[in-house]
Amino acid sequence: SAVISQKPSRDICQRGTSLTIQCQVDSQVTMMFWYRQQPGQSLTLIATANQGSEATYESGFVIDKFPISRPNLTFSTLTVSNMSPEDSSIYLCSVDSGVTGELFFGEGSRLTVL
């Protein structure tokens, strides 16, 4: 299994500001995934972060709004830029086992934009 630590666990931010969420894994992984979980809705994949290359974004998500860094095989950051109340959500970092196909998730970062 993988142990994933996310920071911050929650934050309240002002409209127009940006927030960076950090994700640390206790083992080296090839791909890390960033998800958004809006209230009452299913998880939505924002992007896949590969070490040494640009992140791959899903439809509806763009790099200018959600820049991602992946400096090494155990760490990634997701920035939510120029926030609006619509960005209020839980953001989750995830990795897969590569063997069993199981997904491991961080605890999530609950973001509230006022």
Next chain:
Amino acid sequence: KNQVEQSPQSLIILEGKNCTLQCNYTVSPFSNLRWYKQDTGRGPVSLTIMTFSENTKSNGRYTATLDADTKQSSLHITASQLSDSASYICVVSARYKLSFGAGTTVTVRA
């Protein structure tokens, strides 16, 4: 339209009782189906993973079933405990793409 539909959206049960959650999917081609438990304020944790050939898989008091022909899965919780209060999410995998259900929120009351 979401390719993974879960029902009910929420339910309340008394401690010690059983309950069954449903997951219907249209995802194709099918690779595997997973059930996750998400406690409030926590990340999802895997309960079971089932491939096409598996009909039933258990994890303690949790038993998942899969009918790949009808594209239906269920998660049965036996002898519920207060700690079972959580959201249960069905996830279907197709060629490395995951489709998530919106989840069923279960509340267990003493």
